[in-house]
Amino acid sequence: QLLYITGSLDIERAGGRVIQGSLQSCNDHALDHEVLSSAEIMSRFPAYRIADDVQAVWQPDGGFLLPERCIVSHVVRAQACGAEVHARERLLDSTPIAGKGVHVKTDKGEYEAGHLVFCAGAWTAPLLESLRDFAIPERQVVIWLQPIRFELFQLDSFPVFNFRVDEGHFYGFPIFGVPGMKFGRYHHLEEQVDPDRVRDCDARDEGVLRDFAERYFPAAAGPTMAMTACMFTNTPDEHFILDLHPEYAQVSIAAGFSGHGFKFASVVGEIMADLATNGTTQHNIERFTIARLQRANGAVGSEAE
Numbered sequence: 589q590l591l592y593i594t595g596s597l598d599i600e601r602a603g604g605r606v607i608q609g610s611l612q613s614c615n616d617h618a619l620d621h622e623v624l625s626s627a628e629i630m631s632r633f634p635a636y637r638i639a640d641d642v643q644a645v646w647q648p649d650g651g652f653l654l655p656e657r658c659i660v661s662h663v664v665r666a667q668a669c670g671a672e673v674h675a676r677e678r679l680l681d682s683t684p685i686a687g688k689g690v691h692v693k694t695d696k697g698e699y700e701a702g703h704l705v706f707c708a709g710a711w712t713a714p715l716l717e718s719l720r721d722f723a724i725p726e727r728q729v730v731i732w733l734q735p736i737r738f739e740l741f742q743l744d745s746f747p748v749f750n751f752r753v754d755e756g757h758f759y760g761f762p763i764f765g766v767p768g769m770k771f772g773r774y775h776h777l778e779e780q781v782d783p784d785r786v787r788d789c790d791a792r793d794e795g796v797l798r799d800f801a802e803r804y805f806p807a808a809a810g811p812t813m814a815m816t817a818c819m820f821t822n823t824p825d826e827h828f829i830l831d832l833h834p835e836y837a838q839v840s841i842a843a844g845f846s847g848h849g850f851k852f853a854s855v856v857g858e859i860m861a862d863l864a865t866n867g868t869t870q871h872n873i874e875r876f877t878i879a880r881l882q883r884a885n886g887a888v889g890s891e892a893e
Contacts, residue, residue, distance in 0.1 A: 590658050594762055595747035596650020597629070602643045606752045610645040622646045633747065635740040635805050652748050652761055655850055662853070679708065679715065684836040703864040706833075707842040710783035710819040716841070718834060722881045723844045726820045727779040727786055731797045732768030734810040741769045741808060755800055768813035769805065773797060774847060781819065789815040820847040823881060828852075830859050830876040832867065840864055841878070 598610035607623075614621040624644045630636050632646075663673055678695040682704055685691055689702040708715050710725035735741045746762040746769070760771030773796060781787075794812060801809045823829060823844035833839035840863040842856055849856070855871070862869035874880075 589654075590661060591651055591653055592743060592764070593649060593651040594743055596647045597624075597633070597747050597749045597751070598645040598647075599629070599638070599642060599749060600752040601639075601641050604752060606750060606757075607643055607645060610647075610750075614645065614647065620648055633740075633745070635737075635746055635807055637804055637806055646747075650748055652764075653851060658850075658853065662857070679711075682706070682715070682839070684833075684838055689838050690836075702838065704839045705842065705860045705864055706839055707860070709843075710821045712821060712841075712843040714783070716843075719829070719841070719843060719878070721885060722823055722878070723829065724822050725781050725783045726822050727776065727781045728772060728818050728820050728847065729776050729789055729793045729797070729815060730770055730772035730818070731794065731815045732766045732770050732813040733798070733801055733808050734768045734813050735763070735808045736810045737807040738763065738767075751804070753800075753804065755803075758800055766814055769801075769808045771797065771801070773800065775820070775822075783819060786817055786819060789817050793817075820845075822846045824884060825881070828856070828876045829878060829881070830856065830863075830873045831878045832863055834878055834882075837867060 598606050600606040611621075611623070613619065622645075624632070624646050626638050626640050626642045629638060629642070629644050663671075667673060674694075674696065677697075679692070680695060681693040683691045683693075684704075685700070689700060690704040692699045692701070692704065706712070706716065712723040713720045713725070716723075740746060741763050743762050743764065748762070749758075749760050749771075751758045751760070755773075757774040758771055759774065760769060763769060776793070777796070794815060797815075798809060798812070821844055823846060826846040827844075828842070828846070828849060829844040830842055831840065833841060840860055842860050845852075859869045859871050859873060862871070
């Protein structure tokens with residue numbers, strides 16, 4: 589099982605962009621949903637303690653994916669189609685060959701191919717100079733707190749949430765695997781990092797997250813079970829990069845997923861396969877071009893001057 593349906597809540601003060609964006613998506617795609625008042629949220633989901641002016645968009649079909657299982661499933665399907673997978677192999681250099689494809693060097697060998705799909709996550713900018721300003725690694729932390737009342741945070745009683753409050757923008761999950769409620773804060777401490785040197789979690793990280801739980805989920809604010817640091821790779825507008833290389837048509841790039849890309853992995857894979865084989869795709873990727881970032885960067889530079 590890759591997907592667990594728990595329902596989902598997008599929560600914010602009435603009229604906020606989280607609420608408006610969620611409603612627009614639901615209406616554009618005819619998704620089953622309901623707008624809940626603060627009282628209705630706390631009545632249906634007693635784990636919450638929120639202000640009177642807060643609303644939520646409830647979607648019964650929301651849920652969460654298990655990324656590790658999904659990745660294995662994708663790899664197994666790819667192997668069944670003839671893919672050769674090289675794991676634990678560090679990319680050292682990739683060089684376009686004029687009219688001939690690409691040459692790739694790793695710590696295990698050298699390869700040539702007609703097309704390179706470049707998707708190096710947080711290592712995109714160090715390896716692609718043209719994206720240095722557009723794919724910025726950021727340290728992120730998630731925490732698992734042992735609930736005081738376990739029954740309020742089970743799969744069948746606690747939906748996944750997307751929650752914007754004065755303290756920041758948070759997201760979270762019911763108890764699954766680790767015996768604790770898992771949650772994090774988007775952009776955490778806003779730390780841009782070297783992807784090879786991401787520091788461990790500390791008391792400040794824990795304090796930021798625990799303060800949120802104590803205020804909005806007091807029944808979750810028991811002992812800390814675990815914390816872990818990972819990375820987002822952010823673009824300036826937090827939209828993805830899905831495009832051909834601006835100079836080399838034999839290289840396509842998938843990068844800058846800004847913390848919300850994994851659930852789109854299947855369609856991103858389809859887009860990248862299209863670009864690799866046809867140089868174009870039936871999907872509208874205008875929002876995800878490198879050129880839109882370059883234009884915005886130029887406009888900012890002109891204003892500064």
